[in-house]
Structures are given as structure tokens and as C-alpha cells.
Amino acid sequence: MGNYLNIMAAQDAAAVVELDEKPFLTGAEAMMEALLAEEVDTIFGYPGGAIMPTYDALYGYIDRINHILVRHEQGAGHAAQGYARTSGKVGVCLVTSGPGGTNLITPIADAIIDCTPLVCIVGQVKSFLLGTDAFQETDMIGVTTPVCKWNYQITDPNEVPAIMAKAFYIARSGKPGPVVIDFTRDAQAGLMTEGLNYQKVVELMSYKPRLIPKDEHLQRAAELINNAKKPYIFVGHGVLISGAMEELKAFVEKTDIPCASTLLGLSAMPIDHPNYVGWLGMHGNYGTNVLTTQADVIIAIGMRFDDRVTGDVTKFITQAKVVHIEIDPAEIDKVIKADAPVVGDAKEALKALLPLVKTNNHATWRNEFRKFDVIENEKITQRELTPEGKIKMAEVVHMLSKKTNGEACIVADVGQHQMIAARYYQFKKPHSYIASGGLGTMGFAIPASFGAKMGNPDREVVAIIGDGCFQMTIQELGTIAQSGLAVKMIILNNNFLGMVRQWQQLFFDKRYSFVELQNPDFVTIAKGFGIAGHTCNERETLSESLDRMRAHDGPYLLEVIVEKEENVFPMVPAGAAVADIRLE
Amino acid sequence: MLNKITILFTRRRINIESLTVSETERKGVSRYTIVMKHDKREEVEKLVRQIRKIIEVLAVFGYLDEESVYNEIALFKIATPMHSKKLDIETINKVYKAWVVYWELDYVVIEKAGTEEAILEFFRYIKPHGILEFVRSGRVTVGRTPQGLVEYLPEAEWEYYL
Numbered sequence: 100m101g102n103y104l105n106i107m108a109a110q111d112a113a114a115v116v117e118l119d120e121k122p123f124l125t126g127a128e129a130m131m132e133a134l135l136a137e138e139v140d141t142i143f144g145y146p147g148g149a150i151m152p153t154y155d156a157l158y159g160y161i162d163r164i165n166h167i168l169v170r171h172e173q174g175a176g177h178a179a180q181g182y183a184r185t186s187g188k189v190g191v192c193l194v195t196s197g198p199g200g201t202n203l204i205t206p207i208a209d210a211i212i213d214c215t216p217l218v219c220i221v222g223q224v225k226s227f228l229l230g231t232d233a234f235q236e237t238d239m240i241g242v243t244t245p246v247c248k249w250n251y252q253i254t255d256p257n258e259v260p261a262i263m264a265k266a267f268y269i270a271r272s273g274k275p276g277p278v279v280i281d282f283t284r285d286a287q288a289g290l291m292t293e294g295l296n297y298q299k300v301v302e303l304m305s306y307k308p309r310l311i312p313k314d315e316h317l318q319r320a321a322e323l324i325n326n327a328k329k330p331y332i333f334v335g336h337g338v339l340i341s342g343a344m345e346e347l348k349a350f351v352e353k354t355d356i357p358c359a360s361t362l363l364g365l366s367a368m369p370i371d372h373p374n375y376v377g378w379l380g381m382h383g384n385y386g387t388n389v390l391t392t393q394a395d396v397i398i399a400i401g402m403r404f405d406d407r408v409t410g411d412v413t414k415f416i417t418q419a420k421v422v423h424i425e426i427d428p429a430e431i432d433k434v435i436k437a438d439a440p441v442v443g444d445a446k447e448a449l450k451a452l453l454p455l456v457k458t459n460n461h462a463t464w465r466n467e468f469r470k471f472d473v474i475e476n477e478k479i480t481q482r483e484l485t486p487e488g489k490i491k492m493a494e495v496v497h498m499l500s501k502k503t504n505g506e507a508c509i510v511a512d513v514g515q516h517q518m519i520a521a522r523y524y525q526f527k528k529p530h531s532y533i534a535s536g537g538l539g540t541m542g543f544a545i546p547a548s549f550g551a552k553m554g555n556p557d558r559e560v561v562a563i564i565g566d567g568c569f570q571m572t573i574q575e576l577g578t579i580a581q582s583g584l585a586v587k588m589i590i591l592n593n594n595f596l597g598m599v600r601q602w603q604q605l606f607f608d609k610r611y612s613f614v615e616l617q618n619p620d621f622v623t624i625a626k627g628f629g630i631a632g633h634t635c636n637e638r639e640t641l642s643e644s645l646d647r648m649r650a651h652d653g654p655y656l657l658e659v660i661v662e663k664e665e666n667v668f669p670m671v672p673a674g675a676a677v678a679d680i681r682l683e
Numbered sequence: 684m685l686n687k688i689t690i691l692f693t694r695r696r697i698n699i700e701s702l703t704v705s706e707t708e709r710k711g712v713s714r715y716t717i718v719m720k721h722d723k724r725e726e727v728e729k730l731v732r733q734i735r736k737i738i739e740v741l742a743v744f745g746y747l748d749e750e751s752v753y754n755e756i757a758l759f760k761i762a763t764p765m766h767s768k769k770l771d772i773e774t775i776n777k778v779y780k781a782w783v784v785y786w787e788l789d790y791v792v793i794e795k796a797g798t799e800e801a802i803l804e805f806f807r808y809i810k811p812h813g814i815l816e817f818v819r820s821g822r823v824t825v826g827r828t829p830q831g832l833v834e835y836l837p838e839a840e841w842e843y844y845l
């Protein structure tokens with residue numbers, strides 16, 4: 100027996116020597132090198148059988164790659180989204196095969212529709228087991244194809260450098276989006292048969308996003324803009340993604356055109372800019388929606404005419420000529436016919452357009468928006484901010500906005516509180532409204548908020564979350580506690596799935612079908628996770644509550660008990676024309 | 684790849700009439716010929732742009748019937764038991780431009796290439812003989828333009844088949 104052990108020990112020692120001297124990297128190590136070469140220093144993940152060789156390689160890189168262990172893979176995905184949106188970098192997730200991968204589907208679908216660059220590395224069973232219904236085998240290529248920008252299955256360690264270079268390039272270039280890498284266990288554990296030679300991809304043969312618009316497109320657009328009597332700019336997420344804020348400002352100031360923002364375009368223009376008139380869409384402002392019917396030229400920048408913006412599309416801006424600046428050619432004419440399509444990056448397009456447009460004055464036209472603001476203020480804003488009855492969501496956001504001087508980064512979840520956050524926060528800095536727009540994914544905010552904080556640690560990050568949403572990814576409180584990130588969370592607790600309740604009240608005869616919640620004691624739960632917090636139930640303590648939350652060193656949960664049956668207005672009922680926007 | 688393309692159709696509830704895939708004269712480059720019916724050209728163009736978004740797709744061309752040269756191929760397996768009506772090979776060859784490509788004692792296989800209409804016309808002609816099996820391919824198509832594939836594809840070091 101002793102002899103046997105000696106032999107085993109000798110063999111192990113030999114194996115170790117061999118490992119140390121091995122000339123080439125494993126696929127998993129090559130993956131780590133790829134991450135470093137792409138300047139990735141933060142990843143979000145969750146281990147499991149089929150990704151273990153990669154986690155083992157990661158162990159050797161913990162001094163260079165900060166891995167955040169989430170509590171559910173959906174959290175990894177949303178955290179990576181939050182991270183990408185505040186840092187401008189690619190968010191990276193690392194998860195195991197089967198359920199690890201399928202748990203990531205929701206964030207992938209969210210990222211494709213909100214154009215967020217992600218690289219999702221998903222473990223896969225050994226390649227000889229593919230197609231055998233092996234333990235935790237899911238066809239990730241099959242299930243992610245409809246919801247990702249690109250996917251690829253790596254079955255050979257030698258493929259790692261070239262494929263990862265391609266993955267990062269595709270994720271971040273053009274219209275950004277999620278890329279899925281299905282990484283078989285044998286490709287992770289196997290040795291490369293060549294040295295690592297990582298070369299970043301800067302161009303691909305079959306994928307060439309156009310950044311610089313065509314001259315004739317710009318000329319035509321400038322002509323329409325210069326001849327317009329009532330031009331109107333729609334600012335979308337694309338402006339933030341391309342970092343075109345300064346160019347937009349210069350363009351707006353030269354042409355003096357009023358501009359409104361989509362939900363995800365919020366904070367691209369500071370709210371106090373004289374040309375900024377508000378936000379568009381279902382719960383957007385009154386004038387911004389109604390006056391779409393009077394504009395003669397619409398200049399849409401980096402936005403895709405989502406149905407939440409257009410309402411009944413057959414009645415939307417039918418009188419206007421449309422200049423559509425967009426990086427994705429498939430968006431041109433998809434919903435709204437463009438009279439002057441400008442395919443290109445928003446920043447490049449605005450830079451190129453600036454010398455072509457005339458200095459102008461549209462003060463009269465701009466002032467028409469202010470008339471509507473007066474009505475909206477009287478009918479809605481003032482009422483919502485009047486300190487009467489229970490605390491209203493609007494008061495909380497309004498006060499937070501004042502206290503933070505409009506400079507915090509707001510991460511909103513999905514529902515009434517999301518709309519109220521968008522409506523009442525006075526954004527001064529770009530990249531300050533992080534929310535799930537296209538997919539409307541409840542549960543987005545907790546994970547996205549700590550991702551956002553990691554993406555830009557210097558910023559004050561405040562998550563605004565509904566009591567329903569909070570319970571969709573509540574387990575990520577553990578991640579926040581473990582990482583000690585100073586994320587501030589506000590639950591606007593109305594004890595209802597408020598947005599659905601609002602629709603049931605307005606469109607289903609107040610038949611409240613399964614929208615009332617029996618909620619847990621959120622503060623106690625947070626404490627259980629090691630996160631401090633308190634509940635605010637009275638208006639008198641709201642201000643002090645917000646101060647306490649902000650002053651706290653580390654993560655904090657503030658639960659505010661708000662009016663149960665408040666509705667969000669203005670509102671364009673689903674399928675109605677935007678001009679039929681309701682104020683009550 | 685096939686899945687990446689077809690899901691764009693199914694998601695939009697657009698039926699694929701036929702689909703043919705083969706490698707082109709360039710190694711590694713495959714050509715998909717997809718036939719669809721639609722009365723709105725705009726809608727088809729939207730779909731074309733969606734297909735272009737697939738990272739691996741090099742180029743997409745949309746053609747109306749009259750803008751392209753196309754053909755399909757069909758095989759007919761016809762029963763020829765003893766005492767059955769004799770096949771009129773001369774008519775089959777000369778009028779219908781179809782050919783017997785295989786025969787046994789009690790059946791023959793006839794190949795007919797042509798447009799969908801020409802194939803259906805032959806179908807009607809041969810039907811009384813008793814069709815055991817009928818199979819028709821998807822279309823193969825080239826555009827009615829003087830350009831070659833090379834002019835559409837991005838410049839690269841291509842390997843050619845001789």
C-alpha cells in the first residue's frame with residue numbers, strides 16, 4: 100500500500116512538472132487570455148459542471164479578473180447589462196451548460212432589443228456527448244439564435260483566440276448586442292496545439308456596419324432640415340450608445356430644433372436644456388406626444404419607432420417628412436417610412452450634418468411645447484406632488500432628484516415606478532437612466548444596479564424598484580452584500596402589481612385579477628442578507644429617510660409605502676393615436 | 684446557418700415556398716435560394732434587410748420571377764405493369780423535354796426540369812399512367828444581370844473550385 104502511494108505521489112509530481120512545462124495553454128486559459136486582451140477586468144458568473152475547467156483557469160487569474168458571483172444566472176446577465184451601459188464596455192457573463200445557459204436567456208433577449216453589448220460564455224457538455232441528451236446538455240445555439248446577435252460553439256481549444264476576438268468585435272460594433280459562446284468542456288480542458296496569438300478583430304468580411312453616412316444621404320437630410328418650418332428631433336438610445344451627446348447639443352443649438360427623448364434616450368440631453376421638451380411615448384409628456392402631429396420634419400436619431408412611442412402607427416407623424424439617422428439598415432422603413440434615411444453612427448452623422456445645416460431660430464415653435472407643459476403641470480404634476488394622503492411615487496422621485504441634484508444614475512425596474520422615475524427625475528448627466536426598455540423585464544433593477552455601480556464606481560447609483568419586481572431577483576441582495584457595493588435601493592411599495600392593476604382599472608372594468616401581493620417584510624429580508632435598511636411610511640420622514648439612505652456607507656434598502664391605487668398619466672392607451680393621449 | 688435564416692421567416696409568419704442550398708463556385712460560400720410569395724415588395728425588402736443582419740451572410744439579392752432565370756427539377760416514378768398503356772417516349776422527350784433516367788420491368792423514373800408550370804403541365808400529362816412517386820426540388824436561380832457573384836462579394840482571397 101505504502102509503495103502504491105509512493106508511486107502515485109511520484110506520478111503526480113511528474114504530472115505537475117509536465118503541467119508547468121507544458122508549452123501550450125488549455126482552451127480555458129486561452130479564454131482568460133482573450134478576456135485580458137479585450138481589456139475585460141470584470142465578469143459576472145455562476146459555476147457548474149460543464150464550465151469547471153474555465154472556473155479552474157479563472158482561479159489563476161483572480162488578481163486580474165474580478166469575478167462577481169451572482170445568485171442566479173439571470174442576475175449575471177442583467178448585471179453585465181448594467182455594467183455595459185454605464186462603462187461603455189462589453190459586459191461578460193460566465194455560466195454553466197443546461198440550466199445555467201437557459202437562465203441567461205431573459206437577459207440575452209433583453210440585451211438584443213436594448214442593444215447592449217454582452218459576451219456570454221456558456222459551458223457545454225463534451226463534444227462527443229453532443230446530441231445525446233447528456234446531463235445538462237441544452238442546445239444553446241438553437242435556443243439563443245433568435246435572441247442574440249451572433250453565437251458560436253467552440254469545440255477545439257485552438258479556436259478560442261480567433262472566435263473570442265470575433266465575439267467581442269461583433270458585440271461592441273455597429274448596433275451592439277449579445278453574443279453567445281457555447282464552450283464545450285473538452286475544448287476548455289484540452290490543450291492548444293499552437294502558441295497563443297491573439298489578434299483583435301477590426302473588420303469582418305460578412306459584417307460591415309456603416310459608420311460614416313453616405314454624402315447623398317446627408318445632403319438630402321440637410322435639405323429637409325433646412326427647409327423645415329416645424330422640425331422636431333427624437334433622441335433615442337443610439338445617441339447614448341454612440342456617445343453623440345456633445346454632437347447632438349451642437350446640432351440642436353445651431354438649428355434651434357426642439358428635441359424629445361425616448362425612454363432609453365433619457366439623459367442624452369440634460370433636462371434643463373432650453374431645446375429639450377420632454378419624453379415621448381405611452382407615458383411620456385403631453386406636448387411631446389401631441390405636437391408630433393404638427394411637426395413637418397421629424398429627425399429621428401438612434402431610435403426605432405417602437406410601438407410604445409408611435410401608438411397607432413397609421414396615425415403617427417403621417418403629415419411629416421422623416422429623416423432617420425440609424426446605424427442598423429434594417430430599421431430604415433421598418434415601422435416608419437424614411438424620406439431621408441441616414442445610415443451610420445449617430446455621432447458621425449451629427450458631426451457630418453452640422454456644417455450642412457443652417458443656423459436657425461425656432462423659438463415660436465419651441466414655445467408651443469411649453470403651453471402643453473402648463474396644462475400637464477396643472478392636471479398631473481401638481482396633483483402628484485401635493486403632499487396629501489399617502490406618499491405618492493412622484494414625491495419620492497422628485498425629492499430624490501432634488502437631493503441628488505439630478506446627478507445620480509437611476510436604475511429602474513418595470514412598472515409604474517419605472518415610468519414615474521423617468522418622469523420626475525431631472526437628469527443632468529448622460530447614462531443616468533438604466534432600465535429594461537424593449538423587453539420590459541421585471542427583476543432587471545437589482546442586478547443591473549450593482550452592474551451599473553461596478554461599471555462606474557464613482558457615480559451614485561440608486562435603483563427604483565416596485566414591490567413586485569423586487570421579488571423577481573431578490574436573491575441578488577446576496578451578491579450585493581458579498582461584494583459590498585454601495586448600491587442604494589428604493590422600493591416604491593404599493594402592494595400591487597401596479598401597472599397591471601392600472602390597466603385592469605382602466606380597460607378591464609376594475610376587475611383586479613391577481614395583482615394584489617402579500618409582501619414579505621422587505622427590510623427584515625435585507626437585514627437577513629446583511630444589508631441595512633428601513634421603511635418610510637410617513638411623509639414627514641421621507642426627506643430624512645432619503646438622507647439616511649444616501650449617507651449610509653455601503654448598500655442600503657429604503658422601502659417607501661406609497662399610495663396603493665395611483666395611476667400613471669399621461670397615458671396613450673395601447674393602440675390609440677398619440678394625439679389621443681389621456682391626462683386622467 | 685439554415686436555422687438562422689428560416690426563423691426570420693417563421694417569426695414573421697411568412698411561408699417558404701421552396702429552399703435550395705448548395706456550395707457555390709467559391710469554397711466555403713453557400714448559396715441559398717429561397718422562394719416566397721408576397722404581394723408587397725416593401726415587405727420583402729424588409730425581410731431581405733433582416734437576412735442581411737445575420738453575421739455570416741455575405742450578400743442577399745431579391746428578385747421577382749421576371750428578374751431572374753430559374754429552374755426546378757422533378758422526378759416521376761411511373762408504374763409500367765404488363766398490359767398497361769405504353770408510355771409515349773417520343774412525346775415525353777420532344778414535347779415535354781423530359782427523360783427516362785432509370786427503368787425496371789414494372790416502373791420507370793422520368794426526370795423533368797423546368798419552371799413550376801412546365802413541371803405541373805407534365806404532371807397532368809403523365810398522371811393517367813399512375814404516378815407512384817413525384818418529387819420536386821426547390822428553385823435554382825441566377826439574376827438577369829451581367830454581373831458575376833464575384834462582383835457582389837467582398838474582396839478576399841477566395842479559393843476557387845476549378
Ligand SMILES: Cc1ncc(C[n+]2csc(CCOP(=O)(O)OP(=O)(O)O)c2C)c(N)n1
Nearest residue numbers: 514515516541565566567568595596597598
Ligand atoms: C418578467 C415579467 N413578468 C410580467 C411582466 C408584466 N408586468 C409589467 S409591470 C408589472 C407590475 C410590476 O409591479 P411592481 O413591481 O409592483 O411595480 P408597480 O407597477 O407597482 O410600480 C407586471 C406584472 C413583466 N413586465 N415582466
